Amino acid sequence: MSQADDRIDAARILARTLGPGGPELSCEECFxxxxxxxxxxxxxxxxxGSVPGMRxxxxxxxxxxxxxxxxxxxxxxx
Amino acid sequence: MVELHALxxxxxxxxxxxxxxxxxxxxxxxxxxxxxxxxxxxxxAVLGKLGEFRGESRFTTWAYKFALxxxxxxxxxxxxxxxxxxxxxxxxxxxxxxxxxxxxxxxTRDLIEALGEEIERSLSAHQRAVLVAVTLNDVPIDVLAExxxxxxxxxxxxxxxxxxxxxxxxAERGFDTAxxxxxxxx
Numbered sequence: 001m002s003q004a005d006d007r008i009d010a011a012r013i014l015a016r017t018l019g020p021g022g023p024e025l026s027c028e029e030c031f032x033x034x035x036x037x038x039x040x041x042x043x044x045x046x047x048x049g050s051v052p053g054m055r056x057x058x059x060x061x062x063x064x065x066x067x068x069x070x071x072x073x074x075x076x077x078x
Numbered sequence: 079m080v081e082l083h084a085l086x087x088x089x090x091x092x093x094x095x096x097x098x099x100x101x102x103x104x105x106x107x108x109x110x111x112x113x114x115x116x117x118x119x120x121x122x123a124v125l126g127k128l129g130e131f132r133g134e135s136r137f138t139t140w141a142y143k144f145a146l147x148x149x150x151x152x153x154x155x156x157x158x159x160x161x162x163x164x165x166x167x168x169x170x171x172x173x174x175x176x177x178x179x180x181x182x183x184x185x186t187r188d189l190i191e192a193l194g195e196e197i198e199r200s201l202s203a204h205q206r207a208v209l210v211a212v213t214l215n216d217v218p219i220d221v222l223a224e225x226x227x228x229x230x231x232x233x234x235x236x237x238x239x240x241x242x243x244x245x246x247x248x249a250e251r252g253f254d255t256a257x258x259x260x261x262x263x264x
Contacts, residue, residue: 010180010190013172014258016213017193018248019241021259027231034143035135060241061234062212063150063219070146074092075139 015059024056030064038071083121085138086145090116093149100157112156116149123148154218163225166207169214170194189253196247205240208233 025033033051040047048055058065090113098109123144131140173194180186197206211217212233219230219237226233245255 010176010183010186013176013214014186014189014193017197017209017241018245018255019238021245021256024238027234031143031147032130035139039135039139060238061219063154063230067143067147067150070093070096070150071139071143073096074089074142074146077092 019060020056022056023053024060025051025053026057027061027064030054030057030061031067034064034068034071038068038075041072042075079121082124082141083117085141086120086124087113087117089142089145090114090120090149093146094153097150097153097157101153104156112152113149116152117145120145120148151220154220155224158218158221163211163217163222164215166210169210172214189248189258192248192251192253193244196244196251200243200247201240205236205243208236209240209244212237 033054037047037051037054040050058068091110094109094113094116101109104112120141124141127144131137173190177187177190177194180190197209201209208222211222212219219233223229223233248255
């Protein structure tokens with residue numbers, strides 16, 4: 001593994017264990033807002049300003065992040 | 079009702095196909111069965127929550143998320159069927175590898191070392207088990223929830239509280255995790 005890979009690995013471990021620093025939604029709040037958030041993203045609107053705490057939650061919760069990517073992918077597929 | 083089920087099945091098939099690589103042991107029929115089960119369960123969920131639809135997105139977008147959730151959870155659980163959740167000992171090896179990998183960067187190395195100590199010292203047994211499984215051993219939170227008889231939301235709350243405790247403990251020891259957050263974002 002190269003030094004750059006080692007740094008990425010260390011950064012990934014720190015990010016995953018310590019999570020996002022700021023306020024974030026719960027999983028239940030995330031699910032409730034996910035459809036509105038994704039439509040705002042696809043429309044190029046200020047999704048993060050409209051749904052505060054969503055971006056931080058997606059950074060901290062791998063499962064909700066995958067659901068978010070799936071909905072983006074499905075709608076993006078047409 | 080038939081149209082709604084077809085809509086949900088479209089989303090469930092999308093999700094199962096997207097995650098096909100995580101299920102190499104399944105046949106084509108099995109993938110379709112997973113998608114059908116997911117659509118069936120999503121239909122019940124959607125019908126139960128219809129009163130909560132606020133019209134802030136298209137109805138199809140709102141309904142899709144239920145099918146994607148059902149399919150995603152089922153695929154993750156199927157991928158882990160018959161697999162043991164890794165022991166905490168394996169996580170210490172992950173941390174030790176990370177520490178060795180950045181041995182030339184004293185600040186990061188010391189932070190990872192302190193992090194390992196605080197995971198052992200500051201967290202309750204339950205918080206430690208959840209944090210280690212999800213963040214160091216890569217166990218999907220939905221799989222862990224099934225094994226522990228819990229839910230994604232409840233385990234994430236535990237993880238969130240554990241992270242707050244770790245950040246506070248590291249701050250007391252002089253590590254500025256907030257500055258690290260800012261530099262990651264730059």
